[in-house]
Each structure stands twice: as structure tokens, then as C-alpha cells.
Amino acid sequence: MRTILYIIQKEFLQVFRNKSMLPIIFIVPIVQLIVLVNAATYEMKHIRVSVVDLDLSSTSRKLVSKFQGSPFYRIQKTSFSYREAEDQMKRGNVDMILQVPAGFEKKLLKEGQAKVQFVINAINGQSAGLTNAYSTMILLDYNREVVLENATPAMMAGIRSIQTDYSYWFNPKLNYKTYMVPGILVLLVTIIGLLLSGMNIVREMEIGTIEQINVTPIRKIQFITGKLMPFWIIGLFELAFGLSVGKLLFNIPMEGNLGFIFLSAAVYLFVILSFGLLISTITHTQQQAMLVSFFFMVVFILMSGLFTSIESMPPWAQKLDRLNPLMYFIRIMRMVLLKGSGFADISRYFWSLVVYAVFIVSLAIWRYRKVA
Amino acid sequence: MPENSIHVQSLTKRFGETLALDDVSFDVARGELFGFIGPDGAGKTTLFRILTTLLLADKGICNVEGLDVVKDYRKIRRISGYMPGKFSLYQDLTVEENLKFFATIFGTTIRENYSLVKDIYQQIEPFKNRKAGKLSGGMKQKLALSCAMIHKPEVLFLDEPTTGVDAVSRLEFWQMLNRLKESGITILVSTPYMDEAGQCDRVALMQNGRIMTISTPNEVIRNYPLSLFSVKSGDIYQLLSELRLYPGVHSVYAFGQSAHVSFNDRNIEKEILSDFLKKNHHESVSITPIEATIEDCFMELMNTPAKEKTT
CATH class of the missing domain: 3.30.70.1280 (SP0830-like domains)
Structure with missing residues (x-):
């Protein structure tokens, strides 16, 4: 036990002596939170619209003013030439063209229906879909007004409409930041755990110190524990630090018990650190270790549900995702922080992590014994 | 207590196609300064790695202080000190931190065994707060030796300790070893430098995984x-x-x-x-x-086919 403590002490000494280490621990989380959280957003703001109003009636203007009034749209240009508007879109200056054909008002009043056209730039399919959805909503809203305005009281009685009211649970203002911060924090802990731990052990092989360690009575298990424990501690510290930054800067909600978060994080870090250890047994240099870790990290992150929802992935990918430790931890984080889930709610994911941890720790230690 | 400190018999190790050690046998008496001399690739490092329990042999018997390198590897690690050919201490720890680290993992302290390393450590003590990576070659070697000895080993394995060290430091190093020997430690040294053979009590000349001859340096020359x-x-x-x-x-x-x-x-x-x-x-x-010098003897032994040698 004394030996392990001494290895940990030595490891911390080396970590803090490493000049790039302190910035990694303290600055990276802040930068990542600020940049990623603000940048990686799906909220549509400032959709640039080019309006081609060929009708110029009070009805058409009312429609345009609906778009003007919405915070999501910015009328970039108004013209009478569809061609000109199209040109603007080709150059990438506008995201959407709203065209109101000539005779719109007349047609609407006479025939009871008229058409408008949306042309949406769909280079980014996701944002195009959202733009379409927003625009359709505005149009529907407008439609109802038109109906009400032109209806006689007798007609009014005959109209039965179903009104839909929305209420978004767990994130009432649809604040994207509250959704992103917990995910980004998982990312941070993962980077610390996977990259630094794997590289740290390989470094001992690379500079040959492992040879000197191996001739001492230190047991492999003591060595591994002593090596990984500091990063386990740093990882947990990092999470606490990141949560504080998230609370202070973004005022993220913390509905649930933080104890569950740290309990899960403790297990999650076991998984990640063992993964790093496993990588260190199949590589010989720090560079190799970094590349292999990086490969796994990219796959894990993209499939973690951080940016895209897991439910919309194809079934085979969803099955494969059960091997992705990030997925479990991100879910737990979001559930506890945003929903205030209790242990019963997260237990499925928590125990999955525990099983994962046991499996990967055994695998890593078995491999390590065999190799070193 | 066994008579010999090291007993090796018919040791063989193969790496793929290469025969790194070919039927090697020798004994080293307690308190002897025993040298393995041979060019790169002769099998010296492989032999040392087997003796220090870092590598498993394919065949043969190998005992250190009567302990089997496979069965009792844990006990051997307690009583032996190893200085690998490549400097392998923590470059980002200071001189003192390195020594303290190795003392601690052997369950001892610097103070307890200070007398043992005093001779050597005193020379680098003025730089004890300097990082090991910033030391000169000769000082690194002294630190490595101190670290290998801080737990009071009974057998010391030094793999090419003088490679890459200047001539003055080399001579100094051998003087240190001879003083160490007086405290009764068995020392095994390997070196590619033929001129260092004279410093050993006995030498084994190695080539291509085989020991060509074992005797005192004088006898090797006399037998030319x-x-x-x-x-x-x-x-x-x-x-x-x-x-x-x-x-x-x-x-x-x-x-x-x-x-x-x-x-x-x-x-x-x-x-x-x-x-x-x-x-x-x-x-x-x-x-x-x-x-003849040892090198002449070595050249001669190299040219002699194996069969003639045994007769």
C-alpha cells in the first residue's frame, strides 16, 4: 500500500512538473466549454431571407411582416425578381427565398386559397429541415388569422379547430446550452482519461524506465494502480471544475443529486482509464498510443449522442453503440442534471458501466501482464 | 547457502531465427567481479535480462544466489540490482527524487543504506536538486549505479555501464566497482571494450550467443x-x-x-x-x-572453429 502511495506521489510530481499539463487541466475545459457550447448549436438564428413579393398587397405584406417579426429571420433583401433572389442564394448570401406570386391577395379572397413559395438552401440538410419547419409554422399561424379575419360570425360558429400548445419538458426554453454542457463535460473527462493515461504508461516503455521498474519487487498491479490513480483523481477534479464553470458561465440546471454524477463518473473513469491501459499494451510509442486513442475517441464521440440523437441512428449502429461508454455517461449526465433523475432511472446505464468497467479492467490487466 | 553466486547451465534463448544465447554455461563465485566481453549482438544483454528475470529462457538452468529465475523471480528481484544499458531513470525527477523513489519501492530509505552508496553518491550530491535528464553522461551513470544499489543488493548486474562515457569517467567507474567488490557484492558487468577486461577478476569472451572462453584476463593472454x-x-x-x-x-x-x-x-x-x-x-x-592483448585473443578465438576450441 505504501508503495502504491509512493508511486502516486511520484506520478503527481511528474504531472505537475510537466509544463503543458496545468494548462490542459485548467484552461482546456474553459475554452472547450465556451467555444463548443456556443458554436455547436442547432438553434436557427438569423435565417437570411430574400423576399420576392410580386403581389405587394396588404395581405402579402402582413405575411412578410410575420417573418420580419420573428427573431429567427432576417430579411436580407427585397426584390421583384425571382432570378435576382436565386442569384443571391447561389452566391450563398441568403438561406431562403420567400416568393409571393402576383394576385395572391385576390386569389385568397376569391377562391379561398392561394400559394406562396419557400425555396430553402439545403446544403446543410439539418438546418434546411429546421428552416422549413419554422417557416411552415409561421405560415400556419398566419393562415389561422386570415381565416378568422374573413369569417362571418355564422361561419365562426361552424369552425372547429384544434389548437396545439407546446410545453417543452426538462428544457422549457429549448436552451441548447443546457443540453450541450453536460455532454461536453463528458468529452473533457474522456480526453483526460483516455489520452493522458495511455500515453503515460507508454512513455515509461519509450524511455525505458519500465525496465528499471520491472526488476524491482513492485507488483504489476501496484504499478498499474499507482499509474492510473492520479488520472482518476484528476478526471474527477476536472468534472467538478467543469461543472462549476458550467454553472457560473451558463447557469446550467442541476436538478438531480450530484452524488449520482460523481458515482457514475468514478465508474466511467475506470472504464476509460482501462481503455487507455489496453491501448498502451498494443502500442510502443506515445505517438502510436495517441493515434489509436484518437481513433477510438472520434468514433465514440460521434456516436455518443452528443451532437446527433442516438434514436435516429440505424438499428445496427444503435446496437453497436452499446459498446460506447460515452453514450452511457452522457445519458446519465443529462438525465441527472436536466431531468433530476434518481438512481432508479439511471440504474440501467449505471450498471452497464459497472459491467463494462469490470470487463475492460480485467482485459487490460490480462493483456498488460502478458505483454510487459 | 550455495557456493556460487550465479549458476548457469546450458542456457539457450532464441528470437525467431536468431540464436541469441547458444548453450551458455558458467558459474560466478560470491564477491567476484565478472566481465562479459563481446561485440554488439553477442548476447550479453539477453543473458542479463534472463538473469534479472525480465526475460524467460527457452532452455537451461539459471540460478541467482541459489534461487531459480523463473520460480523465485520475486525473491531475486529483492536481492539484485540492475543497471540497464540505456539510461532508464526518470529524467524529469531530480537526482534525489530518483534515488528516494527506488529506495522506497524496495521498502528502504536513503539514510538506511547511505553508507553503501556514499562513495558514489557523494560525487553527485551537490547536484541533487538537478533533474536527472540534465546530468552529464558520467553523472547519469553514477546516479544509475546508486539507484541500482540503494537496496543493498547481493548481486549487481551492470549492462554496458561504460558505453558512451568518456575515457576518464570509464576508468573512474571501474575503480568504483573494485571498491564495491570489497564489500562482498557479486558484480556482473558486460562491456564491448576489450581494454576493460583487465579490470575484472574473470572474463567470459562472448560471440554470437556463445561463450568462447572463461578465465582470468592474464590466463586468457597466457593461453594465446x-x-x-x-x-x-x-x-x-x-x-x-x-x-x-x-x-x-x-x-x-x-x-x-x-x-x-x-x-x-x-x-x-x-x-x-x-x-x-x-x-x-x-x-x-x-x-x-x-x-597479445585481450583483443588479439578475441580475434583468435573468433577465427577458431568451435570444435577445435573444446579440444
């Missing part, structure tokens, strides 16, 4: 079977090729600025050789009969 001359002339390349044509020559090879020529015949006349060379337009020829 040939008569040897050092020949100097202006054009060394010309000289080498012409000497090979001389009747009765056993071997010719360059040795620094001169050529070493050996003859099976003990009664070679220096004058006749001199005349022969002068006839071949060598002007300022100097021929001196010399005593």
Missing part, C-alpha cells in the same frame, strides 16, 4: 597460442594485403595505426619478414614482437 608482431609502415592498406601473402602467416588485421600479424611458428625471424617487406617497396618498416 601464436607469436604476434606489430608491424608499422607508411601505407597500412598495402601492408595488410602484402602481409597476407607472406608464407606461414596465420592472421593479419589492422590494429589502430599498425597491423598485427600472427604466426603459428614460434620461431619466426623478424629480419626475414623485414627483408620481405622492404623488397615490396615498404620504406620505413618497424616490426616489434608484442604480447
Whole structure:
């Protein structure tokens, strides 16, 4: 036990002596939170619209003013030439063209229906879909007004409409930041755990110190524990630090018990650190270790549900995702922080992590014994 | 307590196609300074790694202080000190931190065994707060030796400790080893430098995974079977090729600025050789009969087929 403590002490000494280490621990989380959280957003703001109003009636203007009034749209240009508007879109200056054909008002009043056209730039399919959805909503809203305005009281009685009211649970203002911060924090802990731990052990092989360690009575298990424990501690510290930054800067909600978060994080870090250890047994240099870790990290992150929802992935990918430790931890984080889930709610994911941890720790230690 | 500190019998290790150790046997007495001498690739490091329980042999018996390297590896690790050929201490820890670390993982303290390393450690103590990576080659080597000895080992394995160290530090290092020997520690050293053989009690000359001979340095030289001359002339390349044509020559090879020529015949006349060379337009020829060095013996052993050697 004394030996392990001494290895940990030595490891911390080396970590803090490493000049790039302190910035990694303290600055990276802040930068990542600020940049990623603000940048990686799906909220549509400032959709640039080019309006081609060929009708110029009070009805058409009312429609345009609906778009003007919405915070999501910015009328970039108004013209009478569809061609000109199209040109603007080709150059990438506008995201959407709203065209109101000539005779719109007349047609609407006479025939009871008229058409408008949306042309949406769909280079980014996701944002195009959202733009379409927003625009359709505005149009529907407008439609109802038109109906009400032109209806006689007798007609009014005959109209039965179903009104839909929305209420978004767990994130009432649809604040994207509250959704992103917990995910980004998982990312941070993962980077610390996977990259630094794997590289740290390989470094001992690379500079040959492992040879000197191996001739001492230190047991492999003591060595591994002593090596990984500091990063386990740093990882947990990092999470606490990141949560504080998230609370202070973004005022993220913390509905649930933080104890569950740290309990899960403790297990999650076991998984990640063992993964790093496993990588260190199949590589010989720090560079190799970094590349292999990086490969796994990219796959894990993209499939973690951080940016895209897991439910919309194809079934085979969803099955494969059960091997992705990030997925479990991100879910737990979001559930506890945003929903205030209790242990019963997260237990499925928590125990999955525990099983994962046991499996990967055994695998890593078995491999390590065999190799070193 | 076993009589010998190290007992190795028929040790064989193969790496794929390469036979790194080929039926190696030897014994080292307690308190002996035993040297393994041979070029790179002779199998010295492999042998040391097996003795220090870092590598498993394919075949053979290998005992350190009566303990089996496979079965009792844990006990062996407690009683042996190992200094690998490559500097392998923590470069980002200071001199003192390194020593303290190795003392602690062996369950001891610097103070407890200070007397043992005092001689060596004192020389680097003024720099104890300097990081190990910032030390000079000679100082690194002293630190490595201190770290290998801080737990008071019974056997010390030093793998090429003098490689890459300047001549003065090398000599100093051997003096340190000889002083250490007085405290009763068994020391095994490997080196590619033939001129260091004289510092050992006994040496084993190794080549291609085999031990060619084991004896005291003096005996190795005494057993040199040939008569040897050092020949100097202006054009060394010309000289080498012409000497090979001389009747009765056993071997010719360059040795620094001169050529070493050996003859099976003990009664070679220096004058006749001199005349022969002068006839071949060598002007300022100097021929001196010399005593063989370890390197000459090594060259001779290398040329002798294995069968002849055993007879």
C-alpha cells in the first residue's frame, strides 16, 4: 500500500512538473466549454431571407411582416425578381427565398386559397429541415388569422379547430446550452482519461524506465494502480471544475443529486482509464498510443449522442453503440442534471458501466501482464 | 547457502531465427567481479535480462544466489540490482527524487543504506536538486549505479555501464566497482571494450550467443597460442594485403595505426619478414614482437572453429 502511495506521489510530481499539463487541466475545459457550447448549436438564428413579393398587397405584406417579426429571420433583401433572389442564394448570401406570386391577395379572397413559395438552401440538410419547419409554422399561424379575419360570425360558429400548445419538458426554453454542457463535460473527462493515461504508461516503455521498474519487487498491479490513480483523481477534479464553470458561465440546471454524477463518473473513469491501459499494451510509442486513442475517441464521440440523437441512428449502429461508454455517461449526465433523475432511472446505464468497467479492467490487466 | 553466486547451465534463448544465447554455461563465485566481453549482438544483454528475470529462457538452468529465475523471480528481484544499458531513470525527477523513489519501492530509505552508496553518491550530491535528464553522461551513470544499489543488493548486474562515457569517467567507474567488490557484492558487468577486461577478476569472451572462453584476463593472454608482431609502415592498406601473402602467416588485421600479424611458428625471424617487406617497396618498416592483448585473443578465438576450441 505504501508503495502504491509512493508511486502516486511520484506520478503527481511528474504531472505537475510537466509544463503543458496545468494548462490542459485548467484552461482546456474553459475554452472547450465556451467555444463548443456556443458554436455547436442547432438553434436557427438569423435565417437570411430574400423576399420576392410580386403581389405587394396588404395581405402579402402582413405575411412578410410575420417573418420580419420573428427573431429567427432576417430579411436580407427585397426584390421583384425571382432570378435576382436565386442569384443571391447561389452566391450563398441568403438561406431562403420567400416568393409571393402576383394576385395572391385576390386569389385568397376569391377562391379561398392561394400559394406562396419557400425555396430553402439545403446544403446543410439539418438546418434546411429546421428552416422549413419554422417557416411552415409561421405560415400556419398566419393562415389561422386570415381565416378568422374573413369569417362571418355564422361561419365562426361552424369552425372547429384544434389548437396545439407546446410545453417543452426538462428544457422549457429549448436552451441548447443546457443540453450541450453536460455532454461536453463528458468529452473533457474522456480526453483526460483516455489520452493522458495511455500515453503515460507508454512513455515509461519509450524511455525505458519500465525496465528499471520491472526488476524491482513492485507488483504489476501496484504499478498499474499507482499509474492510473492520479488520472482518476484528476478526471474527477476536472468534472467538478467543469461543472462549476458550467454553472457560473451558463447557469446550467442541476436538478438531480450530484452524488449520482460523481458515482457514475468514478465508474466511467475506470472504464476509460482501462481503455487507455489496453491501448498502451498494443502500442510502443506515445505517438502510436495517441493515434489509436484518437481513433477510438472520434468514433465514440460521434456516436455518443452528443451532437446527433442516438434514436435516429440505424438499428445496427444503435446496437453497436452499446459498446460506447460515452453514450452511457452522457445519458446519465443529462438525465441527472436536466431531468433530476434518481438512481432508479439511471440504474440501467449505471450498471452497464459497472459491467463494462469490470470487463475492460480485467482485459487490460490480462493483456498488460502478458505483454510487459 | 550455495557456493556460487550465479549458476548457469546450458542456457539457450532464441528470437525467431536468431540464436541469441547458444548453450551458455558458467558459474560466478560470491564477491567476484565478472566481465562479459563481446561485440554488439553477442548476447550479453539477453543473458542479463534472463538473469534479472525480465526475460524467460527457452532452455537451461539459471540460478541467482541459489534461487531459480523463473520460480523465485520475486525473491531475486529483492536481492539484485540492475543497471540497464540505456539510461532508464526518470529524467524529469531530480537526482534525489530518483534515488528516494527506488529506495522506497524496495521498502528502504536513503539514510538506511547511505553508507553503501556514499562513495558514489557523494560525487553527485551537490547536484541533487538537478533533474536527472540534465546530468552529464558520467553523472547519469553514477546516479544509475546508486539507484541500482540503494537496496543493498547481493548481486549487481551492470549492462554496458561504460558505453558512451568518456575515457576518464570509464576508468573512474571501474575503480568504483573494485571498491564495491570489497564489500562482498557479486558484480556482473558486460562491456564491448576489450581494454576493460583487465579490470575484472574473470572474463567470459562472448560471440554470437556463445561463450568462447572463461578465465582470468592474464590466463586468457597466457593461453594465446601464436607469436604476434606489430608491424608499422607508411601505407597500412598495402601492408595488410602484402602481409597476407607472406608464407606461414596465420592472421593479419589492422590494429589502430599498425597491423598485427600472427604466426603459428614460434620461431619466426623478424629480419626475414623485414627483408620481405622492404623488397615490396615498404620504406620505413618497424616490426616489434608484442604480447597479445585481450583483443588479439578475441580475434583468435573468433577465427577458431568451435570444435577445435573444446579440444
